[in-house]
Amino acid sequence: MKTDIEISQNANLEHITKVANQIGIENEDLEQYGNYKAKVDYSDADIPANHKLILVTSINPTAAGEGKTTLTIGLGDAFKHINKKCAIALREPSLGPVMGIKGGATGGGYAQVAPMEDINLFFTGDFSALTEAHNTLSALIDNHIQHGNKLNLDPRQITWKRVLDINDRELRQVVIGLGGRTSGTPRQDGFDITVASELMAILCLSKNLSDLKQRISKILIGYTYDKQPVTVKDLGVTGALALLLKDALKPNLVQTLEHTPAFVHGGPFANIAHGCNSILATKAALKSADYTITEAGFGADLGGEKFLDITAPKIGKMPDSVVIVATVRALKLNGGVSKDELDKENVTALKKGADNLGRHIENMKQYGKPVVVAINKFVSDTPSEIQALKDYISEHNVKGILADVWAKGGAGATELASELVNTCDQKAEFKPLYNQDDDILDKLTKIVTNIYGGNKVELSGKAQRQLKNYRKRGWNKLPICVAKNQYSFTDDAKKLGAPNDFTIHVREFQPKLGAGFIVALTGKVLTMPGLPSHPAALDMDIDNDGKITGLF
Template sequence: MKTDIEISQNANLENIKDVASRIGIKENELEQYGNYKAKVNLDESDIPKNHKLILVTSINPTAAGEGKTTLTIGLGDAFKHINQSCAIALREPSLGPVMGIKGGATGGGYAQVVPMEDINLFFTGDFPALTEAHNTLSALIDNHIQHGNELNLDPRQITWKRVLDINDRELRQVVIGLGGRTSGTPRQDGFDITVASELMAILCLSKNLSDLKHRISKILIGYTYDKQPVTVEDLGVTGALTLLLKDALKPNLVQTLEHTPAFVHGGPFANIAHGCNSILATKAALKSADYTITEAGFGADLGGEKFLDITSQNIGKTPDSIVIVATVRALKLNGGVNKNELDTENIDALKQGAANLGRHIENMKQYGKPVVVAINKFVSDTDTEIEVLKSYVESHHVKGILADVWAKGGAGAVDLANELVNTCNNEDKFKPLYDKNDDILDKLNSIVTKIYGGSKVELSSKAARQLKNYRKRGWNQLPICVAKNQYSFTDDAKKLGAPDNFTIHVREFQPKLGASFIVALTGKVLTMPGLPSHPAALDMDIDNNGKITGLF
């Protein structure tokens, strides 16, 4: 069997102009980056009412693999097999996972977006632009302090860190400004990964250039000595930061192996940010095709919840159907099976681990939209295991449909596509998880009790003080974006399955006023990951002809 990169390198790609023309995008609306990539300039017209949106989410990710992105891409191709117009909207890969342990984010097998190498390695330059814009603001903040500090900024209360789009644990906590008076003011600082930058969230939530500029102006950079908030607007650099992102704001258009249009744009992680591609990419797909399939990061407790409670509110359209991806292997791991024994049939462990899927099903049903489970097939799955899982899914009054897109591409998800055509025609009314006017703590409790299955929220003394301050400043009506490990419903990554009656511990809040949400940092989640003992970078190479190996 060919590797993912070998399949990609042997693909027969169409010129991006031809891919665009099939969904009504004109050549003068494209800014081409070679023959197979382009940025898209679409007008701000309304989304046609008869166009459908499908959200793909999943169970909690495991070392066994779920294949959510692969399923999303294969499902998009499956709509082509049933003669339906479809486009995909996905996040861009971050260099951190590509060089680390998770790999790229372009799917796998015969369900990939291409050109795979380009997309995984800098693509059209969006992430470098975001990194530079973010660090430009950092430089301007320190320069302001160096040259008189007219805003009276307290260097101990600068909340704007620096960023880098690679996992580098050494930079989590740093001291800057050493070297004497001409080298700045010494202070403690740190680095987040680029995908955790508020500018990333802003890029993905902005409706147009004007909205981008407005959101950037509201970014909180720190506090004065008398504890008053200071924003980008106060610093006077809104325009400079906006112009650095003018091109990055435009959605990117590529294609799948089967030439389905794919808008790939933005890339916040769902465990430390809101985990969804840009609303401009989703809206471009919705305007262009009868069916749009978009994916939210990690499990339904993270990216799924955030898409439904944050992102979709900014799109102005909620999903017509929700797909939850599950695998036999991942559920067996949730049931206690060692990851080295997942190829062996184990019905008892499957039944026990299926509780994780069951909670996600019931969680998504709360939003009032149709739910379908996609059972993503692996070679090691037995017929008995698949039937047991289908029976379990049906006990929750939803359909479980087998898909095999890794090996078969779009042909492996035709049954799933047909089912979604039916469910998307239901007139079910969307039910948000919480009221936008609820207090911060009430919103957080709703997420913890209704989505995670926990019993309460416990705030650190720092978080409690912050919450009191936010209420005084009128920030308490913003949505909540929970930063939590992706592996468990709890804030302890080792507690798999579907635990209940637990406490979620919030160590601090971070106001993201430009993105218009409050981040709640829970447990030990980190906004700058580290590399593993054997990073993927060790296995990558390129020959004298430019052929890349080891990228996945």
């Protein structure tokens, strides 16, 4: 059996101009990076009223695998099979997971975006630009303190960390400025992973270059000795940071193995950030194609909720349909089956674990839009298990449709695509989870009770003091972005299934004024992950002819 990278390397790709032309993008609107990649010169594109948006989300991720990205890509190809003009909008892979646990992050089997090696590595340099822009601000902050500190910044209250696009637990907490007076002011600092940078969120939520600059200017970098907030605008470096991101702001265009156009741009994680690709990429797809399929990171409790409550209002269009990806294997694991027993039929465990899917279905239905479940087929799935899962899904008054895109590409999801054409035409009014004017705690409580299934939010002493301060400053009306482990509805990653009546513990809040939301850090979630005992990097290589192996 061929690996994903072997399948991709053997694919016959079309020139990127031909891919662009099929959805009406002219050559003069492209900035080509070789034959198969390009940046698209779109700025806050208008969306035709009859163009449809489909959101793909999933159950909570497990070690068994769900294949949400693979399903998204295969579904895009399936729309071509039924003669519908379609484009995909996805996030860019982070080098951390690529070198860490997951290997490649561009789909799998015969449902991939390509060239997969380029996309998984440095692509068009967006993440490098973000990392450099973020750390440039860090350097400018410390330089300001070194040369007189006219803003009266308190080094103990600087909130802007440094970043790196690789999992490096050693850098979570560091001390900088050692080495004497000429080496800066000693203080405690730390690193986040690049995808957790506020600049990443800003890039993904900006409508154009002007909006990018305005958002950058609002970034909170710390507080003065008398506890007054200090922003990038106060530091006077908005323009310098914006010019470092001028090219990264433009969406990237690539293709699937079946030549469906794919906009791949931005990459915030959904467990520690808002988890959606850029609104510029989604709007470019929406303008160009009759159907746009976009994906939100991790489960519907994280990326799905954040897309609907944070990202979609910025796009100015709500999804016309929501797809929840589920697998028999993952639901059996939720039902208590160990990973090494998942290939054996176990309908009882499947039914028990299906409650995780059931909660996600009911959660997405709250928003008022049609919901369809995509059963992503694995070789080990048995007819009895598939039928039992379909029966369970029908009990929630939605359709469950089998898809086999890993093995068959777009041909494996034509039934799902046809169903989505029908559901997208249904008239359905969007119902927001909370009002934008609600207080932070009210918004957070609605997410915990209505999405997670918990019954209480508990704030640490630090979080309580922060909330009191935010209310005084008028920051309490911003949307809330919950940073929570992706494996469970709770803040305890070991509690699988669909737990009820639990408490979510918020240890601190982080104001992301440029992005336009407040982050709530819950449980033990980390903004700088670590590498596993056997990182994927150990299995990667490149031969003397430049051929890459081991990248999934």
